[in-house]
Amino acid sequence: MAIKVSAVRWLTFVGLTVVGVLVLAVAVTWIWLRGSLPLLEGELETGKLNSPATIYRDTQGIPLIESEDRSSIAFALGFLHAQERFFQMDLLRRNSAGELSELFGAVALEHDREIRLHQFRQRAERNIKEMSPTHRRILKKYVQGVNSGLQQLGRLPWEYALLRRQPEPWTAADSMLTIFSMYLTLQSHNGNHERRDTALAKLLPADLYQFFFPAGGSWDAPLIGDARPPVTLPSTPIAALLKDDTTIAYREMTSDDQVFGSNNWVVGGALSGHGSAILADDMHLSLGVPNIWYRAGWQIPGTDRHMRGATLPGGPLVVVGSNGLVAWGFTNTMGDWGDLIPLEVNEAGDRYRTPDGWRAFIVDREEIVIKGEKPETLLVHKTIWGPVVAEDYSGTPLAYRWVAHDLQGGNINLLQMEGVETAEEALDLGPLLGIPHQNLVVGDSRGNIGWTVGGAIPRRVGLDGSRSVSWADGTAFWDGYLAAEEQPRLYNPPSHRIWTANARTMDGPFLQLMGDQGYALGARQQQIRDDLFARESFDEGDMLDIQLDQRAIFLHRWQQQLLTLLKNDKRYEAVLEQIENWGAQASADSVGYRIVRNYRLKFLELTTAPLLTHMQRRQADFAFGSLKRQLEYAAWEMQTMEPAHLLNPDFESWRALKLAALDSVLTRMAEGGRPLAEQTWGVQNTAEIRHPLGRAVEVVNWFTAMPADQLSGDSHLPRVQSSRSGASQRMVVAPGREQEAIFHMATGQSAHPLSPFFANGHRDWVEGNPSPLKEQPARYTLLLK
Template identity: 40%
Template sequence: MRLLKRILLLLIALILLALLGLWLTLHQSLPRLDGELTLPGLSAPVQIERDALGTATVRAQNRRDLSFALGFVHAQERFFQMDLMRRSAAGELAELVGAAALPLDRLRRPHRLRARFAEAVAKADAAEHDLLASYRDGVNAGLAQLGARPWEYILLGQTPAPWRDEDSALIIGAMYFDLNDGGNTRELAFAKIHAALPPSVYKFLSASGGAADAPLLGLPLRSPTLPSATELDLRKLDPALLRVPADAAEPHTIPGSNSFGVAGALTQSGAALIANDMHLGLRVPGLWFRARLVYPNPRHRGEDVDVSGVSLPGTPGIVVGSNRHVAWAFTNSYGDWADWVRITLDPADQTRYRTADGWYSIKTFPELIKVHGGADEKLDVRETRWGPILGTDADDTPLALAWIAAQPGGANLDQMKMELADSADEIIDIANRSGMPPQNIIVGDRAGNLEWSISGRIPKRTGDYDPLLPSDWSQPNIGWNGWLDPNLYPRIANPNSHRLWTANSRVVDDEWLKLIGDSGYDFGARSSQIRDDLKAKEKFAASDMLEIQLDDRALFMAQWKGVLEKTLGSAGNDTALVAMKTQLASWSGHADTASVSYRLVRDFRREVVDTVLDGFAAAVRVKFADFKLPKIGQSETLVQAIVAQRAPHLLPPGYASWDDLLLKCATRVAHYLDQQPGGIAARSWGEFNKSDIHHPLANALPLIGRWLSMPRDGLPGDSFMPRVQGADFGASERLAVAPGHEEEGYLELAGGQSDHPLSPFFGAGHADWMQGKPTPFLPGATKYTLQLSPQSH
């Protein structure tokens, strides 16, 4: 027994020593917050101040030193995030995390963004190249100054690879993949719809909007015309072609955002007021990094550039924010930024393809995907002058993908010039030339001006072709002819209403809509609600903007509540349906966490939409057995039109009538929810819409992973309302600011500022974001100060 006790004590001691060693190693990988460091690569001292949230204020004597210092801070706080983003864009994740990442690498490596961006950086002008080089040196210096590797690399058994010049461009590439469909799968699906169904059905399913639209220019579109019974009769289909699942509770999440603003005529200060909440995947730490950058203004002697907002680790500037003169904000544009090109191969030589200039040889690039702990994988990428061959048309013709991210000029640092701008006009001019995923940009300046345009490069399409379908560009004057002249960009300045808003739905019409295109605009309910909230007041402060951002009223869902109530009126004595009817009486009209009625109406609507649209998918499956509907942003518009008119020929097979379809949808939802513990009465919205925001490696650590996650609380809000919120998707930030009055603004961030669980900034500010509590836009009192000094020569 004495021996066993000694062995047990020894084991406990060894475990404690191991835990102590782990703690010491983790502690060594924390960033330096105070004191002074002497580093090569600087021309003058730089001061890095941090407040209680970890907001970094960087003060430098020139922009080059500031880029170095920002890279230093980003690397010390967020290098693993930066590494994941550059690798995901380049198709190099498996080299870090192993074979689990191979499917993503196989999709992304064919774009060859690392090679393309390395070439672009080599050709960049001296000023841009100098900023990239200084940021690179700062990142690598920050990494080297850590006492140990970032903790994620210890867990993975890896050593972080140094930062390279093109890696900052790859961060932009990662955002392209997040905000665009890099595989252009939506258009491949529409090609099959076009090949399998009559033109009227294709036109119906590809509608760009409807009566719920709230465009800045033009009127809402009319409800799309239903196909006639002679063109399509779904009742004749085999019911076995339907694929609707019984569980309709999948969240509706699309990368998007809200941005809106009011001109100075509607504020007390006379400055424009801008608000923004960018809807993206949520994680620990959050995507954005709070920062304030201060350095002498090269354009105005004696004045400092003082720009605050959110930076994107991996890039050397502020993405969204205010510089005391101008504030700007983004939402995803959902324009059409990629086209499929039909490739005609030479019958006598399959390595050649036809162009308007004759036959050209397909270029083949061997790519090696390295796999940590596994066998490397070889990949041959075949490229044309328009892009890599990545798909096939409905008739099996090879397709090359033309995508703006891979075009020369698709990624650059021009957006950084916004920090020097003095007016809204100047910001818009910069935005139109910036190489970034094209966004709606709303800008307001200190003088009260308010403007909208597109930030990012727009391809100049020539020839009469449908960009939603694969086209033959081997004919003269068909395809893309460089970039659209910025002077031709859509632009709205100082509207009579003094208000602007964008929320991923259609913004303009006619010729401007043709320039931007449509890659799946969102249903207009969210835009309409923001517009109406803005019209409800004549004077605005920052708190009014937050009230709009937190608006979780389910206005458009009220009509679905009415449909469900009417449906349940003939439901009989089914206990689950009776329970559903009872819960509907507590309808509050909000997507609040305690609401059972909201969840019931939401799931019923989702089941009806899926069921109705799957009838069209079934019609396509007659010709293409594995067909799945693409993302249809106007699904609500289409189904509203169908259900309102109750066209018998658009009733999916297996249903006796529209009343029968609605009742069976309600029954499926009720039975699914009632079978869970506590029955329907326990199925609150907060039970389903529960926060699931965690570090990317949390799931790999089952015992301690919960310490790498934010609290799992119910979240109010949902799709199709200003407060967009899912379990791991939603407002990655919320801000409102009037330039020149930044002290009155707010900035909330999800997920915290640091990725290190021992950092005082881990999860900092997340609770305010959860509660919708405004955190000041500008940094708080300085708590830590680190000075970086140049190495003497």
């Protein structure tokens, strides 16, 4: 008995000791983390400002900056960015500079090797020198604000303690690098779409290429032009691509329309009831902690108006928002803004042919610093057109001519949005914006609306950019950039409606100017268009309803096909019931939606596997990439027509292929151990919104990861949503009526887990609650002297 009592006492002692150690560890961590919390209240003498700046924050941490001097506002915004988001800013600059290995070690080395070829840090420094004095002055003051904000933290941001690194001071070039980082997110750094498309066009029989990879079809909903005609069945049998002993290669088909892009639309004052245009914008990007955007507003000096919207930490401007007279939003154009050039090289490989004869490559040496290892030297081979970035399927080196490399590709001219007073003035800025090319959609307080391309458009001569062609004989080249009057533009259309969603917006000559680098299918854009034409008047709530539209219109016909396939098949009675009662929405609680959606993707995978096998014989790492976004047209023809000569030879019949696709989906769903009735779309589409360090260090997720919410929405409908990407923000605003405007943002303002602004607003984003764009009454006030 005494032994048992002693054992109990010993176990109790051990348990209490463990608990005590854990409590102590939590307390120490809490105290340590508090040291890097931002400064919220009081007064601070900066010694840097031309005029004092007051920062008012509401309970969500949304700041409103007031000052009589624009440079002082830039300082205050830089101060805020550094205090709340410096580590994020550091990752953005390192991402485009190819300097992540210095922070994370060899795990980032392959990325740095690819990106360093573009020498973006050198380009950033060049672009800063060419800026106007006004922009350089504002940027200089922003940089001072960033470094002041970093210095004013009691401790360095907590991420640096985990990495055992000291942050480098911020520079003006770093701000330019954040723009280049967005290029890497929204455009290809190696021309992969063109490289793959050129290979497919050359290596596939022409009729198979045209059938599987059309330029568009019935789902198109352009602003100018019509949908494309339907595809026609090819005559070449699919088996012609295979050899007798070929083992067919299969690669899982993830969402064919996973596009880092966005939705936006605008209606004119004739439809708003109050005379002002109403604009909606939601930008689709990777979701993480913190959000890529930082909400902010400030007084526009010399006026009674304010800027409000989403800023990108790293720069002194609003990316999308309203200035009180004009509102604007962006979606990725998916146009063609770079050309791969196959080089004609000599036998030694050290010279290439140009219109002026043979030239030697310029070879620069780039040193990549690697944490914990010796630096690596990378040789960058440069041509008169751009760096050598890849090889084609035949081993020919490819140089890259890319807008991002030129002065026109990177600037802070978006600052000028603060001064525009009409939609026309905003459209005039389009060609001047040094950003990854966007559909710039605008509306003003007078009810005018418009669209253009935000970004410089190259003037191509002797080529249309759709294929990689040699420039060696001088017949193909870029002749500068289009003037403002030459750029595509749409102003006050008779319908009073404009919409874009990463699909084709133009036809005819305008499409030739924009080109194609992987347009989205168009189903999402078409659903938005149809939503707009289903109403004759709008308010802000109506626009939010469209942003949250999760109806599965695109998949309806696939659902009907599955019902026909399984009719009277008793083996699938339970499955049939779920498909029949799918709710016709990408709803988190729908089992049937998950089945139909994944069945279609598996069908695409099985039917296109012979093409993939054929291409991988010539290029081992070949993948369809963005080219799979138009596979729907061929897939639907095969689903309905069941052409015998296009059947994957691994299957004896089309019915066998279809059931194999369905069985694969059901097998994957059964792996979770739950009964079919519980295997909802939300189970698959569960949020994984984490801090970048949480991907490698699980303990970081304990105090930074967002809740694992089961999310409604998907990629082929307006409410775009996956577990790790989707609408990074939603905005609805009528300029001049900001008090009625709506803004959602995943996660929250601050990256600090102990901040009162950490995850504030996230629940509104998850649930779609109409939270305000305009900052609410001030809770904290900080005066920068």
